[in-house]
Amino acid sequence: MADRDGNRKELLEQLTMPGNTRCADCGAPDPDWASYKLGIFVCLHCSGIHRNLPEISKIKSIRLDFWDDDLVKYMRTHGNLSAKAKYEAVVPPYYYRPQATDCLVLKEQWIRAKYERQEFTADQTGKSRESAGNKEGFLWKRGKDKAQFLLRRFVLSEREGVLKYFTKEEIKGAKATMSLKDLNAMFQPEKIGNPNGLQITYVKGIQTRNVFVYHESRKEIVDWFNAIRAARLRYLKTEFPTTAESEIIPRITRNYLKEGYMEKTGPKQREAFRKRWFTLDLQERKLLYYKDPMDPYEQGAVFIGSRDHGYQVKEGLPKGIKGKKWKAGVTIVTPGRQFLFTCENEKDQRAWMEALNEVISRPMTPQDYAAEANFRRQS
Template sequence: MASLERNNKLLIELVQQPGNNSCADCGAPDPDWASYTLGVFVCLNCSGMHRNLPAVSRVKSIRLDRWEDSLVEFMRETGNSAAKAVYEKCVPAFFYRPQQKDCLVLRDQWIRAKYERREFTGENSYFQQAYSSDLFESTLWKKGKDNKQFLKRIFLLSRKDFTLRYFIKEDSKVPKAVICMKDLNAVFQPEKINHTNGLQISYLHGERMRNLFVYHENGQVMVALFNAIRATRLAYLQKKHPTLRDSDLIPQITRHCLKEGYMEKTGPTQREPFKKRWFTLCSMNRKCCILKLLCLKSNRGFWCSLDPREHDATELGAAFIGTESHGYSVSESSRSSRGGRWHCGITLQTPDRQFVFMCEQAQDQMEWLEALRKVISQPMTPEDYSNEANLARGK
């Protein structure tokens, strides 16, 4: 018994060391599980994914399970840093490294890519060549426009002309849409699509932002397409900004929104009834050439749509969000909702108009206020001035 207590104490001391004190796979702090076949310390959530790989990984709790002397010694000799040097030796710059709060399919496929498929050990370059190939094809389920049912569509990603095309039929010669890498953004949104492997592809169509909602039953296929898009986006950005380093370009490959959700909104005169709308505060208009100077997840575009799950949802309007010195501010509002169901108000003041929104809960109100203030606190860039002028002219 003394030996078992000693081993658990040694493991707790090991997990507190630099490198071991965060999950080897998602970065979550204070991991309390470990793979005794790989020599890594992982969090509870990632340990569950390791259990799905019994041929390569076996896990135990460092506090509750019994550890033999030989296993503790192996953990001491290996640890997260040494294991990463092997299993993450050749991770491509474009490959997305999921974090603790990322969706299940991203974290699961990251773990499988590292340990099961050994994609990054340098043993073979098959997967990396596939991600970066001139043409990358996938057959996905896409939500239809008329009947709202998911239908099979062929997606073709081209590195030659930096586009993503999709076709209605396998023998179609003319694509339904041609999406330029300049305007494309891809983000996993399983809640919106009601599928664990759901991906939202956003792009500019004329003057409006459109969204495609797609999925594949196989998580590996979906994550492979996601990383192929990131590889193509990085190649596009490298060509567009040849003097910038990859470290300056990578944050702009794919972009996540600061905040999104439902709010009620009234009209310009503030005498109109409040209507429920879906809002997204995202980073779609940021230029990667100035990312190193700014917060990577801030933005000046504030988009509103009817429902995030609607086919090819487009924004109904946009309000540019500048800085306080340029006449922009946001504050808590105590206005009546004039028949609306929600009463937690937000007032967004711009040089030309005052926007009034209502949130359902005080927590939602606080989160929106925080997100909007974060945008307002960021300095304006030349690109921001251009976007503000274009939006003012109705472009």
């Protein structure tokens, strides 16, 4: 007869072993669930995904469920490091490994790719991935001037260094050509209102162009995301041949550091405060603002330099200035002027100040100084 308390104690001890202290799939700390078919420890969110894959995974709670002796023994002889060695033996460097804060579609397709399709096991070593940065197919794209999504053909070419999309009148050529140099992609299910929603951005002229797309298939949209990452990695390695791959990979694609609403006033600081949607890009050191979160172009931008270069963020507004509805003020000081904002509450105020200070505390690179100079010329 199994020792319920003894087995639970042993499982909890196994959680302290190297590799088992974090979820095997997303890296969340203190996993409280386990797949006794795969021999891995996972977090609550990833356990839900595993439950939907009963042919390859069986889930139990470490603390709440009853464990037979043979299952405990199986977990003891396996564990997260053993599974990682088997199922993540040959993960391509461009392939995105989801984190605890990432959306469901990324986590689900990572789990399916590892355990269901077994795309990264050692027997996949010889398979060529030379065409990983090339892809063609149809995606639902949001119209620039209208809210509806229309089916459009997209073509990603690693050799040409571009992503294009076409309307029905393909004879006229691509509707838009996006250079890999400035291309970025990030999942935005809540903003787009679709669990498979992807936001693609690129530089058009002096502005950032937003393209919102989705696909009904979760696998297909994640395949597009990783194809863009593969093409971007090849581009960056070509452009920066002496830079270590480990330094390039974090720059392939990026999520915004913070997004949300604030109110802002104009340069004279006498204009009415108006509600705008803001996105803070850590890599580009820019705070972009829009009238609506789904606008194709920003209304304006603020370059955020470093503290050593005269930039700082202050709590509150200058004396004599008050917001329209929101009172929790934030002031960004730059060498040229001050930018004034108000947040809905003190919690949002603290969150924005923390995010802005993260950018300001980051030393500027030579590329950042060049971007700052270019930004000033265009302003």
